[in-house]
Amino acid sequence: MRTRKRLILCIGALLLAAAMCIWYGRPMTLEEICPGVKLDQCTKINAVYSTYSDKGLNQQTTLLPEDEAFPRLLELLQERQFCRSPLWWIPRGTRTHRVSCEDFKWDLSLFFENVPLPDGGAGTGYMLHLNNFFGDLDLRFDGETWPIRTADQEQWLSDVMARIMGHN
Numbered sequence: 001m002r003t004r005k006r007l008i009l010c011i012g013a014l015l016l017a018a019a020m021c022i023w024y025g026r027p028m029t030l031e032e033i034c035p036g037v038k039l040d041q042c043t044k045i046n047a048v049y050s051t052y053s054d055k056g057l058n059q060q061t062t063l064l065p066e067d068e069a070f071p072r073l074l075e076l077l078q079e080r081q082f083c084r085s086p087l088w089w090i091p092r093g094t095r096t097h098r099v100s101c102e103d104f105k106w107d108l109s110l111f112f113e114n115v116p117l118p119d120g121g122a123g124t125g126y127m128l129h130l131n132n133f134f135g136d137l138d139l140r141f142d143g144e145t146w147p148i149r150t151a152d153q154e155q156w157l158s159d160v161m162a163r164i165m166g167h168n
Contacts, residue, residue: 030080033141033146040078043065045062045073047062048060063164076156082137084139085146085149106164108131110129111126112124128141
């Protein structure tokens with residue numbers, strides 16, 4: 001009888017863990033993942049990027065609301081839903097990537113003023129960071145970093161890169 005109870009408890013714990021992973025990894029917008037952030041209140045986007053032709057040297061650009069690419073880049077971020085990885089707590093260590101001619105990476109830092117934080121305070125500065133490391137996407141907000149993914153990720157990452165570089 002004890003073995004049966006233990007088995008039922010183990011199965012119940014596994015089902016609960018699976019349900020929590022599914023709930024945690026559900027699709028959400030950036031505003032849902034990062035409480036207090038309203039993307040339409042972003043006042044500046046700093047983009048650092050690199051392509052194969054840059055030979056590993058990073059390029060940098062800052063987009064302001066009056067720039068043509070700024071609202072189009074924000075639109076890409078606002079309309080997209082992301083899934084957090086339920087395994088975010090596992091350290092990934094150093095990442096490397098063998099670069100080929102089609103590869104690129106970028107890091108977006110979005111500037112906000114007076115963003116209400118979960119601890120009750122307010123923050124001003126580059127509060128939201130999205131990092132594309134050759135197809136691996138990370139989100140940083142309020143001291144936390146999450147690996148995230150999105151539908152048709154490869155195409156979306158290319159669209160963001162095109163907007164950063166002023167194309168499209």
